[in-house]
Amino acid sequence: MPEENARTRTIAVDMVARVEGEGALRVTVKGETVQDVELRIFEPPRFFEAFLRGRHYEEVPDIVARICGICPVAYQMSAVHAIEQVFGLRVDGAIRDLRRLIYCGEWIESHALHVYMLQAPDFLGYESGLAMAKDQAAVVTRGLRLKKAGNAIMTLLGGRSVHPVSVKVGGFSRVPLRRELGALKDELLWARDAAVETVRWVADFDYPDFALDYHCVALRHPDEYPFNEGQIVASSGLQITVSEFEQHFIEHQVAYSNALHCTLQGSSYLVGPLARLNLNQGHLTPLARQVLADRRIELPLRNPFHGIIARSVEILYALEESLQLIERYEPPPEPALPVVLRPGTGMACTEAPRGILYHRYEVAGDGVIRDVKIVPPTSQNQARIEQDLRLFMPRLLRLPDKEAALGCERVIRCYDPCISCATHFLNLEIRRESA
């Protein structure tokens, strides 16, 4: 029990480094008790859902890509699938494969960036991947080359890796030739081996002993590790179709918080690589299983710091999947299916690198967008991040403020939060009396 007049201490991180977008953290501690945990996002709102109204459906993939430069494909994929649902269009075969392939590229690029440049420095005692490169050039070079392999897939299919230009409702504006895809193969084979090394490398890091009872949420598909399709499942046993998302996941704005919090059955939950891996372990490849077994890593993972392991396993998965997709590729007869306009509402959820990304579009008969709702993964994880900080804080209380603040930042970075996915973030001071 804290004494009545215990010293009140504030631990502040003015700018959370090595995350995408800008946020700050303030933790107020009285005696031994954590009173407040405030993850403050000062990324300004950009109002995508508002200005998408009145735009034509064909413009949507170009516009929503700009929500996030790190995961533009995720935004494009959720958007085209939702709009295809409106038009009753079902994309299959080679076009579906190419969508999985470009998504693999994004996972590889985004995860490799996070594993090597953003999070590994925390475990190895550096302030950045660049600083790490001075002592461990070979490791950092491997990470950057892995990331480049992901970018190469995106560039071939999308024209460029940041804001690809070819994704459209019905398919692509251009699909690659078989030999163009084949040209990626050697580099992807190298990358697959590098991904195995990556899993081994991160598995040997020193992890704090910190296990939590996560309520994991992810897509699940009967035949494959999820990217674009599947049902939404939770570790509580919940299993719903994507159309039911808004009945179960409630977004609400609260006066004391700077983000729309999303809750499931009234409480926080976890999305992203850790949740995805835990809920889809049945679809791991034999190689990925073998590498995990070699390092005695058992699923489900329950330590947020193990997110880096989950991300590394997903890099490996995405490379194996890419190689398979390239091997069986035969160009489709047309790069995109024809669209027949009809009014309606469509929803889709896909697995962005950071977790499920839900989109809903209402489209008028002339193809103009009437209404949009977007729920990005980071706003879904926000409540969970604050909860993790609250639980982890007691271990940091004996440290000086500066080190305690660094400890908090490390917890936040486990989530690879993408604050730029800012459709829902506000710019506001948090004042909160208690939990």
Add this chain to the structure above:
Amino acid sequence: MSNPDERQRPKLAVVKFASCDGCQLSILNLEEDLLALGRMLDIAYFPEASSDMRPGPYDIALVEGSITTAEDAHRILALRQQAKVLITIGACAMAGGIQSLRNWADVESFKRTVYPSPEYIQSLSTSTPISEHVHVDFELWGCPIDKSQLLRVITDLMVGVQPRLPADSVCLECKRRGNVCVLVAKGLPCLGPVTKTGCGAICPGMGRDCYGCFGPSEGARKGPGLPPNTTSLARHFHGELQLIPIEVMRRFRGINGSVSPFRAESDIWEQKT
């Protein structure tokens, strides 16, 4: 700790305002060149990549994003005082970005659309380019920027050369690459004739119409530094390609919709709707 050598290297800051982070990612996408850049420059402030954040003054500041809050309007003034050379990177910093679509709308209603309690939101009614707030020394267009253009500008500055980037249209790049013209052959409303080159003409290369990521081109018919002929292209969209006025308006009111020639053209066609 930096050794004496490191102290002599130019200090670089990468600073973000309202944006998607894609241009900063283009810096990280330099991959092996990134390590070389890290040796050439002292990366003193780049929160997205490093926890080591040191105060100015800086020799070069790369600025991503547009100004959308009162706080950011102050922050850019303070940064300008700390930066010897200030370079804006990307469509947000240059033209206000896609989020400048709010400039034609009622932001209060935008807030109500996105947030249940709009009164908690602090946001300016406009999204404005950096150059409306402070002097900008050099501009790198693109949504996102092209990483080789970035590298070229930084190396030019380091050896004391005034950087110059091509300002002619995407059309010329298409011709050089031998792309089939999507405007002529497919009848797509391509902005290539009025858009600055720099992306590598990737949209026509991928079989679709350019949508203006690199902003208005210069020169062409009217001469260097002068705006492109958006009037003629807009008339072609309407007359030959049968776009209705609101479609012509949307065409120009996109990624770089707030930059003057595109803005003026979209306003003209809005009046015709």
